[in-house]
Amino acid sequence: MARVLEMKLDFTAILARWQMLLDGMALTIQLAVITILTGFLIGTACAIARRSKFRLPATIAAVYVELIRNTPFLVQIFVVYFGLSSLGFKFTAVTVAIIALTINVGAYTAEIMRAGFDSIHRGQWEAAECLGLTRVQAYWHVALLPAMERIYPSLTSQFILLMLASSITSQISVEELTAAANFIQSETYRPLETYIVIAIIYLALSLALRLAFWLLGMLIFPRRRRLGTNL
Amino acid sequence: MPVVVLKDVKKSFGSLQVLRGVSFSVDKGDVVALIGASGSGKSTALRCIDRLETIDSGTIDVCGYSVSDPNLDLRRLRLDVGIVFQSYNLFPHLTVEENITLAPRSVKRMQKAEASEIAREVLAQVGLSDKADNYPEQLSGGQQQRAAIARSLAMQPKVMLFDEVTSALDPKLTGEVLKVIETLAASGMTMIMVTHEMAFARRVADQVVYMHQGRVHEAGAASILTHPTTAELSEFISNDL
Incomplete structure (x- = not known):
């Protein structure tokens, strides 16, 4: 029995290509970190736009969010890929x-951030307004951190999903971790072993990202760090 | 010289007319107690003064600003008017000092050191000097309300509005908040307070405005609380033991 397993699972050829795995991993991390930042900015802007009393920005944000949340990412990436090239962008x-x-x-983050902003009590906005803060200042100083503190677990999950979803970009020949796996398994004829290794790497990346967000939370929510209580 | 003047102010929420022509004026340095049963419109009248509600007709003038003017620069009005709410509305993620220095720093563009100095002063004024670094949730209700008063005072307003600031507090905590307000009154601050504390109103108010069904039903010196002329005020007071 042990001999059969030994024959079936052989990781040597895969681990020998560690450089390729490392490069793929680096690109996956890079994609995740960059798009967490850009996605957060766009999502927050859209959440604010959607809560605006002005019709136009609220409608634009709503259309964007619903369009993205109701179509598959694989389709979206092809539309962007072929769309940009047909418009002449290289x-x-x-x-x-x-x-x-x-x-x-950005679309998913917008909905999460909107829920966070909606959870801010009306009295908080009124207090900010009566102290003379502008709407922008009220968002920045009064609403942003308490909103984020409440939705932080959802936000963390969403960003981990994003990191995992970046595997789909292998479909447009981005050489991230999954693309590396596809290449390695075609060279080694060891698909099972390859994808087991990749799964373990993704798992490790997810846990590392979760840890990073926990540390970041400690940094940006000093009240929670000091008191250990929920808002 | 009146600092706040309301003339025939009317306000409806949907089909419900809350203010049916409210007029009164407040002189500089005066303390006005706005009293009346729940639903009489006193809180709405107070909120209209800071334009937290817009009025349907009539005029409100505050510190020379026409509050009913739709083109009014609200931020200038709010530099002159401080308001304290029943539910404190302190910012939970900021320490007491950060709550107080936020507006001086971001609205008045003060340096950190200067704003902190002001925070120290107003905290001493409300007896919370040792709580500067605490978060609101670490304070009792009375302390939170005093911190909220300090936060308003830090902007050096010309008029202070108090919207049932002790209604959420037990008698002991109410006492400590009222003491702060009384000291403020003695210092010459112009104040309008919506309150259910009749004994306090009698002691501190220069003017009492009794509202009933959206109108000023009776107004005058604090003595009207002991010698009311209308049956409604008389009845309203008799409910207060």
Whole structure:
């Protein structure tokens, strides 16, 4: 029995290509970090736009969010990829991937941030207003951190999903971790072993990202760090 | 010289007319107690003064600003008017000092050191000097309300509005908040307070405005609380033991 397993699972050929795995991993991390930042900015802007009393920005944000949340990411990335090239833009596959991932995660982040802002009590906005703060200042100083503190677990999950979803960019030949796996398994004829290794790497990346967000939370929510209580 | 003047102010929420022609004026340095049953419109009248509600007709003038003017620069009005709410509305993620320095720093563009100095002063004024670094949730209700008063005072307003600031507090905590307000009154601050504390109103108010069904039903010196002329005020007071 042990001999059969030994024959079936052989990781040596895969681990010998560690350089390729490392390069793929580096690109996956790069895609995730960049699009977490850009997606967060776009998502927050859209959440604010959607809550605006002005019709035009609210409608534009709503259409964008619903369009993205109701179509598959694989389709979105192809539309961006072929759309940009038919418009004459000559972007690298990585750039296209960053654009598509940003558009995708921005829409989901917008809904999460909107829920966060909606949870801010009316009295908080009134207090800010009566102290003379502008709407922008009220968002920045009064609403942003408490909103984020409440939705932080959802936000963290969404960004981990984003990192995992970046594997789909292998479809437009971005050489991230999954693309590396596809290549390695075609060279080694060891698909099971390859994808087991890749799964473990993704798992490790997810856990590392979760840890990073926990540390970031400690940094940006000093009240929670000091008191250990929920808002 | 009146600082706040309301003339025939009317306000409806949908089909419900809350203010049916409210007029009164407040002189500089005066303390006005706005009293009346729940639903009489006193809180709405107060909120209209800071344009937290817009009025349907009539005029409100505050510190020379026409509050009913739709083109009014609200931020200038709010530099002159401080308001304290029943639910404190402190910012939970900021320490007491950060709550107080936020507006001086971001609205008045003060340097950090200067704003902190002001925070120290107003915290001493409300007796919370040792709580500067605490978060609101670490304070009692009375302390939170005093911190909220300090936050308003830090902007050096010309008029202070108090919207049932002790209604959420037990008698002991109410006492400590009222003491702060009384000291403020003695210092010459112009104040309008919506309150259910009749004994306090009698002691501190220069003018009492009794509202009933959206109108000023009776107004005058604090003595009207002991010698009311209308049956409604008389009845309203008799409910207060």
